[in-house]
Amino acid sequence: MKYYAGIDIGGTRIKMGIINELGEVIVNENEETKKEKLELFTQIDHFIKRHPYQIEGVGLSTPGVIRSDGYAQTSGAIHCFLNCYVQQELEAFLHLPVIVENDAKSAAMAEKWIGAAKDEDSFACLTLGTAVGGAIYMNGQLVRGLGGLAGEFGVALSSLQPGDYNEHSFSYHAATVAGLCREYSYSVKERVLDARVIIERSQQGDEVAKLCLSHFYHAVAVLFVNIAVMIAPEVIIVGGGISENQEVMEAIEEEYQNICKDYHVLSLVEMPHILTCQLKNDAGMIGAVYSFLRRYKKINDGNSI
Template sequence: MKKYVGLDIGGTSVKYGLVDENGVVSNKDHFETNSDDQKALLNDLTAAVKKIQAIDQDVLGIGVSMPGVVQADGFLTTSGAVKCFTGINLAQLLKERTGLPAKIENDANAAAIAEKWIGSAQGIHNYIGLVLGTGVGGALIINDQIYRGAHARSGEFGWMIVEDDDIDVEMGSLNFRGATVIGLIRRYNQFSRQRVDDARIIFQRADDGETLAKNVLKSYYHSLAKGIINLEVSFDPELVIIGGGISNNTEFLNNLNKTIEKVKATHNSIKDLDLPLVKAAKLKNDAGMIGAVYQFINA
């Protein structure tokens, strides 16, 4: 049985584990992302790999999922919320430190391809993946392949402009309107005296009748719905899959699909079209590790 180290580097935490050739993850653990200190984060990643190697000395490589624009050789043109990794060749650095070959993949691409392998997109040939976390990650799968674009920037759906903002256009982007952290939580904290760092608190306050929470969620759903409709009419996918912690919330998915239908109903050119419903990713927090390792399986 072939086995690999899976690393899923996020803006808040790094998840890691032992992933076998069937996509089964074991020995999972995590640590906080030191996103401001390149050397410290590299040391933490190296320690995680060596911990997995101590468990199974026969691991064949390291699959890494992380935000940003990732070149084929493992060079990071950008690195999203993990800013200290911008401009480095992470694959090369990990190999130098561990002796194992490393393959790096954009986190949304990794999650999307994992869902095709053993998740919600099995048997689907054309679909869109969205990951709602610190920002909005995206992946476009066309004819069973990740579409990367001319500069490996395809899928940066978070950069789409979905709302007007005359002062700072980026504040109207899907990142700042549809992400869980810099979208929903940030906007709630702008107006609340009781700051939160967990979206679940906002949902609970809305259920308890708090006007602010209900209004922020309504605006959040509306921005996200517009972004998804833009993608659906642009690419005509069979399916749209959403990952990230918020996708585990059934209330969120139900309300998002209802909002998509409401927005669509007011658009005369598309109101009668059969657009796909948004579906939750199946693999949850393991998707990044599984998709990153799939690069070795599919090599």
């Protein structure tokens, strides 16, 4: 059995795993993300060296628009990676082969490998977190697009008004932190950055929380509709922490179905089903390793390794 390091970098926490060639997570650790590049590289190096496994390579999942050569055109909350050849620099530091992959694309590849999408040829994966991330599979293959931009659903605009484009993006309305938490915090003049707090307050009768959640459900459902009519996937798979809340997912799907019913054109056509990611918080690590295997082992999606 061969082993690989799967690293999933988030703005607050970094998830690091030892993963075998079947996608099984053997070691799983979670630490605070270091902010400087050298510290971050050292953090990864120390993780690999303190475990008794011969590591064949490293799959790194990170926010941002990542080119196929591992260059980060954008880097989200990982500011030290901006305009950086992350793959080349990390390979030189670790003395191991490395693949760098966008976090949402990593999640999609994990679900395609051993998760909810393993039997799907065409699907979109949507991650609802600090911002909205996404990935597209068509005809069994991941779609990267120009410079890795394909699937960046959160950057899409939800308004026709000129100017203030960040405020018109779907991340500004349909992400749990940039959207839901921002609107609620502004409304109650209190900084709330955890969607679970808003959900709990809604259940306790907080009318502002209920209203903000209804706006959030509608924004996500509209994004589903736009994805459906633009790329027509068989299913849309939803990940991110909030996807683990069954009540929230049912509310989003109900709003999606209402739009499909009320919008006459959509009521006449087959629309994608909504599924929830199966691999939860491990998806980024597993998918980054799968990306490594696809590149270096020349495997095809849907085939066993």
